[in-house]
Amino acid sequence: MKNLLKTITLVGILGTLVTIDPALAAEAKPKLDTGDTAWLLTSTAIVLLMTIPGVALFYAGMARKKNVLSILMQSFTITCLISIIWMVAGYSLAFSKGGNDYVGNLDFAFLDHLTTGAINGTIPDSLFVVFQMTFAIITAALITGALAERMKFSALLWFVGLWSIIVYSPVTFWVWGGGFLGNAGVLDFAGGTVVHINSGVAALVACIMLGKRKGYGVENLAPHNLVLTVIGGSLLWVGWFGFNAGSALGANGGAAMAMTVTQIAAAAAGLTWMLIEWVIQKKPTVLGIVSGAVAGLVAITPAAGFVGPKGALAIGILAGLICFWGATVLKHKLKYDDSFDVFAVHGLGGITGAVLTGVFAVEAIGGTAGALEGNISQISTQLYGIAATIIWSAVATAIIIFVVDKTIGIRVDKDSEAEGLDLNQHGEMIH
Numbered sequence: 001m002k003n004l005l006k007t008i009t010l011v012g013i014l015g016t017l018v019t020i021d022p023a024l025a026a027e028a029k030p031k032l033d034t035g036d037t038a039w040l041l042t043s044t045a046i047v048l049l050m051t052i053p054g055v056a057l058f059y060a061g062m063a064r065k066k067n068v069l070s071i072l073m074q075s076f077t078i079t080c081l082i083s084i085i086w087m088v089a090g091y092s093l094a095f096s097k098g099g100n101d102y103v104g105n106l107d108f109a110f111l112d113h114l115t116t117g118a119i120n121g122t123i124p125d126s127l128f129v130v131f132q133m134t135f136a137i138i139t140a141a142l143i144t145g146a147l148a149e150r151m152k153f154s155a156l157l158w159f160v161g162l163w164s165i166i167v168y169s170p171v172t173f174w175v176w177g178g179g180f181l182g183n184a185g186v187l188d189f190a191g192g193t194v195v196h197i198n199s200g201v202a203a204l205v206a207c208i209m210l211g212k213r214k215g216y217g218v219e220n221l222a223p224h225n226l227v228l229t230v231i232g233g234s235l236l237w238v239g240w241f242g243f244n245a246g247s248a249l250g251a252n253g254g255a256a257m258a259m260t261v262t263q264i265a266a267a268a269a270g271l272t273w274m275l276i277e278w279v280i281q282k283k284p285t286v287l288g289i290v291s292g293a294v295a296g297l298v299a300i301t302p303a304a305g306f307v308g309p310k311g312a313l314a315i316g317i318l319a320g321l322i323c324f325w326g327a328t329v330l331k332h333k334l335k336y337d338d339s340f341d342v343f344a345v346h347g348l349g350g351i352t353g354a355v356l357t358g359v360f361a362v363e364a365i366g367g368t369a370g371a372l373e374g375n376i377s378q379i380s381t382q383l384y385g386i387a388a389t390i391i392w393s394a395v396a397t398a399i400i401i402f403v404v405d406k407t408i409g410i411r412v413d414k415d416s417e418a419e420g421l422d423l424n425q426h427g428e429m430i431h
Contacts, residue, residue, distance in 0.1 A: 033122035036250040040123050040131055043246025047134040050239035052079050055141045058232030058294075059148060062223040062287075062340045066420025067149045069428050074144045074153070078160055082140050085164050086133045087111055093169035094132070094177050101180035103170045121249055131246065132172075139195045140164050145340035146203035150213050150417050153425045155410040159400055163202060167396045171198050171389055186385030187361060187368060187378070189258070190247035192302025192354040193389045200347020201393040203338060209401045210410060212337035214417045226286055233290035237266055240297045244304040257365060258304040261312035262297065268313050269296025272320025280328075288324075291345060295323035298349030303357040306368065311360030319352050351386055358382035 056075035060068045082090070092108035099105070107113070111129060118125035140160040147156065174181040175188050188194060213221065223229065244262045248255035273292025278284040299319035300312055307315065326344030338344065358379035361370030369375040404410055416424040423429045 030119045030121060032119055032124065033250065036122045036252075037124060037127060039251035039255065040127050040246060040249065043242035044127065044131045044134055046239045046242035047131070047138070047246065048079075050236050050243065051134070051138045051141045052076055054232050054235035054239055055138060055145075056232065057228045058236060058290075059145045059229075059340055061225045061227065061229030061232060062145075063148055064221065064420070065224040065430055066422055068224065068422065068430055070153070070421035070425055071144070071148060073426055074156060075141045077157065078141045078144070079137050081157060081161055082137045082164055083133060085161055086129075086136050090136055090164055090169045091129055091132065093165065094136075094172035097178060098173070101178075101183065102174065103179075104173050104177055123249060128249070135191060135195060135243075136164060136168055136172075139168055139191075139199045142195075142199040142342060142346055143203045143206065146207040146338040146342040147210055148339040149421060150411055151210060152408070152410060152412055153421070155404050155408055158404050158408065159206070159410070162400045162404075163397065166400065167202065167393055168194075168198065171392065174388070175385070181385045181388060184384060185368070185378070185381045187306055187357050187366070187382065188302045188354065188385065189305035189357075189366070190244045190301045192298075192350045192357065193385050196298045196301060196346040196350030197354065197386060197389045198350075198393050200343045200345075200350055201390050202397040203342035204336065204347060205394050205397040206401050207338045207343075208336050209398065209405070213339065214414055216337045217335075223287065230286060230290055233294060236294060237297065240266070240301075244301060248305060254305055254365075257308070261307055261309060262300050262304055264309055264312040265300035265316035265319070266293045266296040268316025269293060269299065269320035269323070272317050273324045276321065276324050291327065291341065292320045292324065295319045295345045295349045298323075298346055299353030299356070302350070302353045303360065306357055306361040306366030306370070308360075308362050308365055311356075311362065311370075314360060315353060315356045318356065319349050322352050323349050354382050354386050355379065 052075055056072045060071040063071050087110065089106060089109055091111065092106050093104045096104035096107040114126050114129065120128040140163065143160065144156065172194050173179045175186060175194050176182060186193070215221065240262055241259050245255040245259040248258055270289045270293035273295065274284045274289040277288040296316040296319050299315050303311065303315060323345050326348040327341040331338060331341065331344060357370070358381065359371045361368050361378060363369040363373055368378065370378050401410060412421065412424060420429070
């Protein structure tokens with residue numbers, strides 16, 4: 001009897017060792033999860049809605065009537081253009097293993113590697129590709145808000161196309177594709193550096209090089225229809241759940257927490273912007289509260305998978321304060337014409353969120369502790385990521401704008417600008 005028990009025990013131990021053998025475990029194939037796949041399919045669809053019609057309407061409402069169709073045209077065309085660029089080379093540059101820390105190679109060009117059975121974690125590889133495609137689309141579209149009402153349509157397309165390849169894809173690789181920022185420990189859950197600092201800095205550089213709108217500071221350049229802006233802003237808010245909670249890449253607790261903190265930060269920032277405006281300007285405005293909510297959504301983006309509700313509340317309040325200052329004080333002090341405050345909301349909002357991720361990150365939520373849990377070095381790591389993104393985006397954007405200007409010109413003439421881009425660039429107008 002004793003020998004039998006020993007034999008059974010020995011067989012059990014050997015079975016356990018075989019089960020946990022690393023070589024055998026490595027051979028285990030990833031398995032598709034239908035719940036994760038369903039959530040990512042949904043997230044991808046609503047992130048796409050953030051650009052068309054979200055960004056399109058958000059910006060169109062802030063434009064003058066004679067330029068509304070041009071704004072809508074830009075977002076719609078960018079959606080088409082960046083989709084093809086992503087398929088041809090953008091995804092490969094961002095996510096293939098290039099053998100270096102800075103950019104991928106062209107192994108995935110034209111998406112030749114995709115099959116219906118290819119798995120990325122627990123979701124189809126093709127779904128990961130198109131989910132990331134929607135990020136590339138909205139990042140390029142965001143920049144247009146700083147260049148509105150005065151840039152040639154042809155020049156805009158050349159600029160955003162080149163920018164997506166030269167700037168967006170490499171920065172994506174740096175953070176999410178196995179590059180030097182991700183390896184250094186920079187935290188960016190859903191695009192604080194990749195999307196918002198990147199696009200915000202590009203917007204600032206491009207609008208300065210493009211020059212101010214005709215009549216800026218003298219004529220009334222007020223929004224023509226803030227109803228469109230509220231609708232667009234609302235679509236952005238809802239779509240942001242796909243943006244942030246979708247970045248968990250699964251229907252899990254991380255996605256649920258990301259959704260929760262996203263809602264808290266957006267609400268806190270919207271109220272903060274509104275209250276500051278109410279105190280200073282004596283009246284709260286619909287443009288103010290919508291802009292504040294978007295600022296909160298931007299700021300929570302890098303932190304969504306790493307912070308809890310209290311951290312989200314603090315991030316939202318500070319984002320509302322800092323982005324309001326950027327839109328109402330900094331912009332006028334430096335006298336640049338960022339038409340729809342892209343740098344104030346996305347650039348400063350992204351920087352704010354990226355820094356505060358290093359403060360409020362909770363180890364139990366995201367696996368890395370922030371400064372409040374004793375890991376003060378995470379702030380310096382975040383600043384490293386911010387600095388690298390700012391430098392590359394600013395320098396590369398300036399070079400691209402310079403080249404496009406010297407080849408085909410970047411700005412419409414004064415008569416065309418006065419006439420409006422709808423009629424001049426597209427032969428259409430709102431009656």
